[in-house]
Amino acid sequence: MAFRNYILVCGGTACESSRADQIYQNLLEECKAQGVADEVQVVKTGCFGFCEQGPIVKILPEDSFYVKVKPEDAKELISEHIIKGREVTRLLYDKESSRKHAKVEDIKFYQKQFRIVLRNCGFIDPENIDEYIAREGYQALEKALFEMTSEDIIEELKTAGLRGRGGAGFPTWMKWNFSRQVANDTKYVVCNADEGDPGAYMDRSTLEGDPHSVLEAMTICGKTIGAHRGFIYIRAEYPLAIHRLEIAMKQAREYGLLGENILGSGFDFDIEIRLGAGAFVCGEETALLQSIEGKRGMPQPRPPFPAVKGLWGKPTVINNVETWANIPVIITKGGNWFNKIGTSDSKGTKVFALTGKIRNSGLVEVPMGTTLREIIYDIGGGIAHDKKFKAVQTGGPSGGVITDESLDTPIDFGSLIRIGSMMGSGGMIVMDEDDCIVDVAKFYLNFSVDESCGKCAPCRIGGRSLCNILEKITVGNGTLKDLDTLEAIGEAMKKGSLCALGQTTPNPVLSSIKHFKDEYLAHIVDKSCPSGTCKKLITYSINAEKCIGCTACARKCPVAAISGERKQVHIIDQSICIKCGVCMETCKFGAVEIH
Amino acid sequence: MAKMTLEELRKLRDQKQGEMQKRDIEGKDSRIVIGMGTCGIAAGAKPVLDAFLAALEEKHIDNVSVTQTGCMGLCYVEPTIEVIVPGMPDVIYGKVDAATARKIVEQHIIGKQLVTDHMFDRPAADIIKKDGGK
Numbered sequence: 035m036a037f038r039n040y041i042l043v044c045g046g047t048a049c050e051s052s053r054a055d056q057i058y059q060n061l062l063e064e065c066k067a068q069g070v071a072d073e074v075q076v077v078k079t080g081c082f083g084f085c086e087q088g089p090i091v092k093i094l095p096e097d098s099f100y101v102k103v104k105p106e107d108a109k110e111l112i113s114e115h116i117i118k119g120r121e122v123t124r125l126l127y128d129k130e131s132s133r134k135h136a137k138v139e140d141i142k143f144y145q146k147q148f149r150i151v152l153r154n155c156g157f158i159d160p161e162n163i164d165e166y167i168a169r170e171g172y173q174a175l176e177k178a179l180f181e182m183t184s185e186d187i188i189e190e191l192k193t194a195g196l197r198g199r200g201g202a203g204f205p206t207w208m209k210w211n212f213s214r215q216v217a218n219d220t221k222y223v224v225c226n227a228d229e230g231d232p233g234a235y236m237d238r239s240t241l242e243g244d245p246h247s248v249l250e251a252m253t254i255c256g257k258t259i260g261a262h263r264g265f266i267y268i269r270a271e272y273p274l275a276i277h278r279l280e281i282a283m284k285q286a287r288e289y290g291l292l293g294e295n296i297l298g299s300g301f302d303f304d305i306e307i308r309l310g311a312g313a314f315v316c317g318e319e320t321a322l323l324q325s326i327e328g329k330r331g332m333p334q335p336r337p338p339f340p341a342v343k344g345l346w347g348k349p350t351v352i353n354n355v356e357t358w359a360n361i362p363v364i365i366t367k368g369g370n371w372f373n374k375i376g377t378s379d380s381k382g383t384k385v386f387a388l389t390g391k392i393r394n395s396g397l398v399e400v401p402m403g404t405t406l407r408e409i410i411y412d413i414g415g416g417i418a419h420d421k422k423f424k425a426v427q428t429g430g431p432s433g434g435v436i437t438d439e440s441l442d443t444p445i446d447f448g449s450l451i452r453i454g455s456m457m458g459s460g461g462m463i464v465m466d467e468d469d470c471i472v473d474v475a476k477f478y479l480n481f482s483v484d485e486s487c488g489k490c491a492p493c494r495i496g497g498r499s500l501c502n503i504l505e506k507i508t509v510g511n512g513t514l515k516d517l518d519t520l521e522a523i524g525e526a527m528k529k530g531s532l533c534a535l536g537q538t539t540p541n542p543v544l545s546s547i548k549h550f551k552d553e554y555l556a557h558i559v560d561k562s563c564p565s566g567t568c569k570k571l572i573t574y575s576i577n578a579e580k581c582i583g584c585t586a587c588a589r590k591c592p593v594a595a596i597s598g599e600r601k602q603v604h605i606i607d608q609s610i611c612i613k614c615g616v617c618m619e620t621c622k623f624g625a626v627e628i629h
Numbered sequence: 630m631a632k633m634t635l636e637e638l639r640k641l642r643d644q645k646q647g648e649m650q651k652r653d654i655e656g657k658d659s660r661i662v663i664g665m666g667t668c669g670i671a672a673g674a675k676p677v678l679d680a681f682l683a684a685l686e687e688k689h690i691d692n693v694s695v696t697q698t699g700c701m702g703l704c705y706v707e708p709t710i711e712v713i714v715p716g717m718p719d720v721i722y723g724k725v726d727a728a729t730a731r732k733i734v735e736q737h738i739i740g741k742q743l744v745t746d747h748m749f750d751r752p753a754a755d756i757i758k759k760d761g762g763k
Contacts, residue, residue: 038682038695073679095657095694119665119697158649167638168645176635290632298634 037075039116040094042156046081046242047235047274049089053105054078057089060108068112077165080155080243083397084143087127092156100125146412148375149399150383151236151359155243160278163285166246172291174365178254179299182365184214187258193369195381196361200226200317200354201432201458202534203380203447206361212341213259213349221261222345223252224326224352227268227275228310228317231430232481234461236385237355239397241268241275244359245282249292249305251361255351256303264305265345267322269312279307314485318533319352321487332487333533354459356385376402380446384457390426390464393418400445407441410464421466425549429458431478431485432538434545435471454545456538470567471550472557476504478542486535493536496527500543509570512558517547566628569613573629576617578603580625587617587626650691659693659738662711666700672707673726680727681710684734693738706749712737723749 087101158165191207286292316331325331344350380402393415425435434455524540583601598604706723
């Protein structure tokens with residue numbers, strides 16, 4: 035029986051938390067109640083990427099894109115759209131022009147995107163292996179097992195020019211080749227799904243929306259290097275991704291695509307999931323391997339690199355989720371197809387989690403070489419609430435801030451480093467004029483200090499010292515010499531730390547000093563915070579000319595710091611004031627001022 | 630499902646690919662739009678819709694999407710459907726039943742010839758002679 039309509043409901047974590055599962059259940063029930071259950075297929079897919087507008091429901095073949103759907107809307111969607119063929123206009127995405135934006139192709143958010151990694155996200159049911167197979171799934175594995183030699187596969191990856199998506203951008207083919215060349219009976223394949231940057235969720239969405247692509251890629255790697263066991267190291271905070279991976283592995287085993295004698299080829303390969311407890315440092319590959327072995331997750335000196343001596347001392351290929359998800363496509367379509375996308379230095383696409391003060395936050399996949407301006411303004415729709423753009427932080431706590439003047443830089447591994455940041459795993463946090471740069475640097479630094487494993491001194495002591503100095507600056511006790519000290523400690527940490535965590539911890543501080551020295555000076559010299567974020571540096575006062583003595587602020591003040599009679603000018607007692615800002619929000623006459 | 634061989638995997642993929650393509654709107658250049666207002670449904674648009682889907686599946690046609698719309702305003706000839714095929718004029722057919730639906734698929738979609746005895750309103754009569762006459 036052919037279905038006449040397909041209803042795709044987003045099943046990513048973001049939409050699930052807005053009751054997408056209830057929407058899915060309600061749609062199923064309504065289909066039954068209204069007698070169309072056998073004509074309409076309701077599918078729970080992976081993330082559509084447009085998380086700002088979630089939960090998302092897409093109905094095909096009309097390609098109607100419904101946003102911010104509530105479970106109680108299910109009835110109307112079925113009775114109007116499915117039964118009567120009328121789009122439910124109030125739920126369509128409609129923000130961008132006078133015309134109602136109903137179709138995905140019309141939405142600016144999707145226009146500049148190109149999806150390789152997220153090719154199946156938001157289209158297939160990730161819990162149904164048949165749907166993955168129908169979308170050329172496991173075709174790359176067929177090729178790898180029956181048509182290609184290990185050399186062919188590595189050659190294909192070399193032609194493709196794929197570089198690791200975890201942050202460092204190491205050529206994938208070289209890693210594989212190192213492991214392949216080492217003679218050893220036992221080798222391992224590891225997937226790094228320990229995504230930990232604040233605001234980043236690319237890997238989670240990929241695993242939730244298309245788990246088989248990672249399983250297929252790891253099996254291909256196993257065949258290439260001669261490994262028979264694989265591990266997926268994923269943090270326990272990703273229960274949905276883990277659940278979907280478990281289902282995918284079970285289905286792949288039943289189909290003979292995982293396990294012994296895969297597809298009758300005589301090749302054995304199986305994968306296990308290892309749960310991480312959420313330590314950020316375990317995203318560093320040597321620490322991750324320690325953790326899989328059951329030890330405390332602490333980085334180890336390199337070389338030897340894991341490709342030569344990794345898990346339990348055996349050659350181990352470890353790649354990030356996004357890198358894995360690219361591989362089946364490269365094998366199926368060929369390296370020459372892949373290397374036409376992107377720039378000379380970086381091939382293919384990159385997935386970014388666009389968050390912060392941006393209008394359309396969400397998951398975007400763009401060809402390498404797309405500019406930051408295109409991502410922030412064309413795809414992201416610009417800064418929320420028409421505020422002024424201040425900076426964007428890429429690379430999470432390891433990256434740096436990028437300002438307005440660098441927005442036209444095409445994004446690839448090399449150019450981001452040249453402008454003082456890095457690709458990282460793909461978190462992209464946008465800041466507006468209300469964000470205090472010193473406060474942001476302090477936030478990232480606090481994160482890195484908390485996550486430092488404590489093994490080496492530059493990271494453990496250096497990070498804490500940087501943090502203390504920033505704290506001192508934000509409370510108004512900073513001196514000009516502190517700026518030099520920040521830079522001196524930062525440079526020492528870069529040189530002296532064992533792993534990338536310590537080496538990159540000072541980046542947010544150093545790059546923000548470089549681009550926003552004025553703001554640091556304002557905190558240090560003028561003892562003021564231009565954006566009004568640092569509480570210790572601001573004072574609220576009442577303008578006597580504007581105050582009419584309505585007593586509204588005094589009644590709202592939680593600490594009774596405001597005194598004054600009715601129809602008399604009020605006064606804030608600075609010794610009691612906790613700077614919560616409630617008086618400013620309350621005053622209808624703009625009499626409360628901030629300095 | 631037991632473990633598969635290479636042949637079985639390929640067979641499964643071929644079979645499922647067809648099903649998934651129906652969901653995919655990319656690569657579909659032709660459209661059949663069915664008027665499913667209350668009037669159309671009352672006049673029997675639903676069996677027509679089913680007939681179109683069945684005919685397309687049977688003939689293995691995968692470049693045509695079947696969508697629905699509201700009332701087209703030609704209430705005197707319901708059920709009405711519009712067929713949009715590149716290189717051919719957009720046509721509204723009226724008084725379509727399951728048999729006509731089958732004929733439209735065979736003659737219009739596959740044969741690229743208009744089904745003249747069910748045409749109303751569009752295209753105008755002179756165009757019919759120029760393009761669609763036999």
